[in-house]
Amino acid sequence: MPELPEVETIARGVNERLRGDRIVEAWFGRHPEPFKTPAARQARGLEGRVILAVHRTGKHIVCELGAADGIELSNPSLPQQAKIARREPRSRKDQPQVLRLAALAQNDNRVEHPGAEVGHPVAGLGELESEPSAQWIVHLGMTGRLLVSTPDAPVAAHTHARLSLASGRELRFVDPRRFGRLEYRELSRKDGFRAPGADPLEVTAAEFARLFSGRKLFIKAALLNQKLLSGVGNIYADESLFRAGIRPRRRSGQLTRAELEELRLAMVQVLEHAIRLGGSSVSDYVDADGARGFFQLEHCVYLRTELPCRRCQTPIRRIVVAGRGTHYCPHCQR
DNA sequence: CATGTTTCCTGACAGC
DNA sequence: TGCTGTCAGGAAACAT
Numbered sequence: 532m533p534e535l536p537e538v539e540t541i542a543r544g545v546n547e548r549l550r551g552d553r554i555v556e557a558w559f560g561r562h563p564e565p566f567k568t569p570a571a572r573q574a575r576g577l578e579g580r581v582i583l584a585v586h587r588t589g590k591h592i593v594c595e596l597g598a599a600d601g602i603e604l605s606n607p608s609l610p611q612q613a614k615i616a617r618r619e620p621r622s623r624k625d626q627p628q629v630l631r632l633a634a635l636a637q638n639d640n641r642v643e644h645p646g647a648e649v650g651h652p653v654a655g656l657g658e659l660e661s662e663p664s665a666q667w668i669v670h671l672g673m674t675g676r677l678l679v680s681t682p683d684a685p686v687a688a689h690t691h692a693r694l695s696l697a698s699g700r701e702l703r704f705v706d707p708r709r710f711g712r713l714e715y716r717e718l719s720r721k722d723g724f725r726a727p728g729a730d731p732l733e734v735t736a737a738e739f740a741r742l743f744s745g746r747k748l749f750i751k752a753a754l755l756n757q758k759l760l761s762g763v764g765n766i767y768a769d770e771s772l773f774r775a776g777i778r779p780r781r782r783s784g785q786l787t788r789a790e791l792e793e794l795r796l797a798m799v800q801v802l803e804h805a806i807r808l809g810g811s812s813v814s815d816y817v818d819a820d821g822a823r824g825f826f827q828l829e830h831c832v833y834l835r836t837e838l839p840c841r842r843c844q845t846p847i848r849r850i851v852v853a854g855r856g857t858h859y860c861p862h863c864q865r
Numbered sequence: 866c867a868t869g870t871t872t873c874c875t876g877a878c879a880g881c
Numbered sequence: 882t883g884c885t886g887t888c889a890g891g892a893a894a895c896a897t
Contacts, residue, residue: 532889532890532891534891590891670891670892671891672874672890672891672892673874673875673889673890673891674874674875674876674890689875707874707875707876708873708874708875708876708889708890709873709874709875710873710874710890710891710892711891712892746867746868747867747868748867748868748869752868752869755891757891757892764890764891765889765890765891853869854869854870854871854890855889855890855891856889856890
C-alpha cells in the first residue's frame with residue numbers, strides 16, 4: 532500500500548528517468564473507468580506533451596506537462612497563470628508549486644535509496660524549460676504501480692494505462708484492485724493540484740497542534756484523515772504512534788501539546804527514514820524500476836502481531852481502529 | 866460541519 | 882484438487 536515514502540520514491544524515480552521525455556502515444560484500457568477523467572480525454576490531452584517534472588503531493592504523483600509541439604493551447608490564458616506563479620504567496624493556499632518543488636529539491640540530497648542512484652534534484656518551475664500547461668495526476672490506491680519499462684517488456688495483468696515515450700520507453704500504470712485513480716487537468720483553467728491537507732514533512736509544530744486539537748476522534752483516525760494531513764496511511768500511522776509512545780485509541784483532542792509535538796517529530800523521523808530505505812514493500816509495492824523497498828524490515832509494530840516488541844519484548848497487540856488493522860505495544864504506548 | 870459506516874475490487878488464504 | 886467464504890484497505894459516497 533503506497534503511502535508517502537513509497538509515493539515519494541516512485542515520483543523521484545519517474546522524475547529521474549522521464550524528465551524531458553515526450554509522450555508519443557497514450558493507451559488506456561477500457562476496464563477501469565471511473566478514472567477521474569474519462570480515458571479518451573486523458574489520451575487526447577497527454578499525447579504530444581513533454582514531461583517537465585514529476586513530484587509528489589500527499590499520496591498523489593503529479594506529472595507536470597508542457598504544451599505539445601507545434602500545437603497552440605485551445606485556451607490560452609497562460610500569461611495569467613505565469614503571473615500567478617511569480618506573485619509573492621500571501622497564504623499557504625496561495626503558495627505556488629514553485630516553492631514546493633524547491634523544497635523537494637533540498638530533500639533530494641538526503642536520498643540514499645539503495646535501489647537507485649541519487650537523483651538530480653527536482654527543479655523548481657522557474658528552472659523548467661517551459662511553464663507546465665497540464666498535469667497528469669496518479670493516485671495508486673492500494674495496489675497501484677507506476678513503472679518505467681521497455682515496450683517489449685511483458686504487459687502485466689491489470690495494466691490500465693501505457694504511455695509510449697519518444698525515448699522508446701513506456702510508462703505503465705498497473706492496478707489489480709483498481710482503487711487507484713488517474714486524472715488529467717489543464718492548468719489554464721485551474722491552479723496546480725495539491726493534496727487537501729498539510730504535508731507531513733513540512734507541517735509546522737503550531738499547525739500540527741491546531742489540526743489535531745479539539746477533535747474527538749481517535750488519534751489514529753485523525754492521522755489517516757487526508758484532509759488534515761496528506762500522505763500518512765496505515766503503516767506510518769502505526770509506526771509514528773509507536774515511536775511517539777501514544778496509544779492509537781487516545782482521543783485526538785485529549786493529547787497534550789507536548790505529546791502532539793512528540794508525535795509530529797516521530798512521524799517526520801519515521802517518514803524520512805522510510806524514504807531513505809525506498810519505502811516499505813509489504814504486499815507488492817515496487818518503485819518505478821520494479822525494485823522493492825526495505826523499510827518493512829524495520830517496522831516496530833505494523834504486521835507484528837504477537838511478536839515481541841523491539842523495545843520491551845511485550846507481545847504486539849492488534850486491534851481495529853477506524854476500520855483499519857492497528858498494531859501497538861501495550862507497554863511502550865500509553 | 867464532524868464523525869461514523871458502507872462501498873468499491875481482487876488476490877491471498879482458510880476451511881471443507 | 883477445487884470450490885466457497887472471508888478479509889484487507891484508501892478514499893469517496895452516504896448516513897447520522
